[in-house]
Amino acid sequence: xLVGLLLRIGDLGIEARDDSSMRREEDQTACxxxxxxxxxxxxxxxxTTHRDGDVLSISALDSFHLNRDKSDDxxxxxxxxxRMPLKPPGLTQWTIILITDFHFIWGGKCxxxxxxxxxxxxxxxxxxxxxxxxxxxxxxxxxxxxxxxFRTLVDEENSPTSLDSEANSCTSNGDTHSHIxxxxxxxxxxxxxxxxxxxxxxxxxxxxxxxxxxxQFDWSKRNYDVSLPHNKIPDELCQLAKKLAAPAMPMxxxxxxxxxxxxxxxxxxSLGGHLDDMEADWSKPIVSMSLGSKAIFLLGGKSRQDLxxxxxxxxGDAVLMAGEARECFHGVPxxxxxxxxxxxxxxxxxxxxxxxxxxxxxxxxxxxxxNIRQVF
Ligand SMILES: O=C(O)CCC(=O)C(=O)O
Ligand SMILES: [Fe+2]
Numbered sequence: 001x002l003v004g005l006l007l008r009i010g011d012l013g014i015e016a017r018d019d020s021s022m023r024r025e026e027d028q029t030a031c032x033x034x035x036x037x038x039x040x041x042x043x044x045x046x047x048t049t050h051r052d053g054d055v056l057s058i059s060a061l062d063s064f065h066l067n068r069d070k071s072d073d074x075x076x077x078x079x080x081x082x083r084m085p086l087k088p089p090g091l092t093q094w095t096i097i098l099i100t101d102f103h104f105i106w107g108g109k110c111x112x113x114x115x116x117x118x119x120x121x122x123x124x125x126x127x128x129x130x131x132x133x134x135x136x137x138x139x140x141x142x143x144x145x146x147x148x149x150f151r152t153l154v155d156e157e158n159s160p161t162s163l164d165s166e167a168n169s170c171t172s173n174g175d176t177h178s179h180i181x182x183x184x185x186x187x188x189x190x191x192x193x194x195x196x197x198x199x200x201x202x203x204x205x206x207x208x209x210x211x212x213x214x215x216q217f218d219w220s221k222r223n224y225d226v227s228l229p230h231n232k233i234p235d236e237l238c239q240l241a242k243k244l245a246a247p248a249m250p251m252x253x254x255x256x257x258x259x260x261x262x263x264x265x266x267x268x269x270s271l272g273g274h275l276d277d278m279e280a281d282w283s284k285p286i287v288s289m290s291l292g293s294k295a296i297f298l299l300g301g302k303s304r305q306d307l308x309x310x311x312x313x314x315x316g317d318a319v320l321m322a323g324e325a326r327e328c329f330h331g332v333p334x335x336x337x338x339x340x341x342x343x344x345x346x347x348x349x350x351x352x353x354x355x356x357x358x359x360x361x362x363x364x365x366x367x368x369x370x371n372i373r374q375v376f
Contacts, residue, residue, distance in 0.1 A: 020304035022273035026333040101323030107316025111346040114316040129229040132211035215259040241287045241372040248285040248322030258375045265367040273331035284374040285322035291368040293342040300329035337365040
């Protein structure tokens with residue numbers, strides 16, 4: 001279910017409480033803690049319960065992932081998981097693990113590409129005509145990032161003083177707002193600081209919660225509105241999505257990336273269990289890519305009562321929900337934004353250039369998910 005997706009992020013409390021297996025697992029994984037010791041990750045606390053049968057419970061998360069790149073070692077992997085060293089065409093370093101029609105694609109070695117997509121997700125993807133959280137209020141985020149050296153954004157409309165030439169202006173015409181925002185160096189003249197509403201670029205970026213690419217999704221009507229102005233999804237993203245989707249395409253035809261939603265998760269954000277049911281053709285997979293901080297992903301069944309499977313998603317990992325899995329509830333109850341567990345060290349090495357520090361600071365406590373869909 002697409003509608004309310006963003007409300008669900010960081011705002012699970014607004015949903016009516018239910019007692020389904022999905023909800024119980026969400027509550028458990030939200031409390032999941034890890035402890036590093038003896039070269040191994042152990043879990044403890046509320047989420048250590050083993051379950052009957054071969055459902056991968058939260059307690060199996062670590063062993064599943066510790067062994068995931070040794071394709072011959074299946075000792076600790078529950079039998080519901082079929083480990084396959086399968087490589088999508090053109091992607092030499094990726095391993096796929098299948099749970100029926102659910103593909104887990106390990107992206108551990110794709111650090112450079114990951115950084116590239118993080119920068120794009122912050123700078124390019126939320127820009128006009130793509131709709132994003134910011135569109136109505138502040139205008140295109142690309143402007144914010146482009147002038148990042150001017151650290152503070154000031155709402156000139158509310159300022160009694162006239163515009164001055166030192167600042168860069170940014171006009172935004174949303175449906176209900178018309179603002180002129182201007183960027184200033186860190187030290188705004190004190191007379192202005194008292195009278196203007198101001199916001200720093202990093203705070204502004206933190207307010208970015210979603211953006212939509214390609215065909216634009218109308219949250220109020222719960223459908224894709226083909227009449228809204230839109231660009232094609234950027235080519236690099238399209239090509240990657242096609243490669244990732246290839247193993248799940250019925251009859252080997254091409255996946256057509258027509259729409260995508262980018263979700264930006266900050267501290268304590270989560271995404272409640274849901275179905276993505278707004279696309280006309282469910283026979284096509286959803287390609288979902290994780291960037292930044294580690295998260296727990298829950299894959300449930302076709303009913304909320306089915307026990308979900310839990311797994312970690314780290315930066316660069318992707319999942320493919322195809323066939324039966326396309327109809328399964330799923331969610332992200334937990335992201336890890338603390339230094340020990342976010343597991344973004346490879347990104348830190350890659351983001352070493354001074355110009356990258358802004359993005360590094362952001363991604364240290366954030367996760368970005370890009371999910372790409374064929375709508376028709
Ligand atoms: O963040 C994720 O990994 C999943 C996102 C998702 O399921 C969605 O946006 O529909
Ligand atoms: Fe989803």
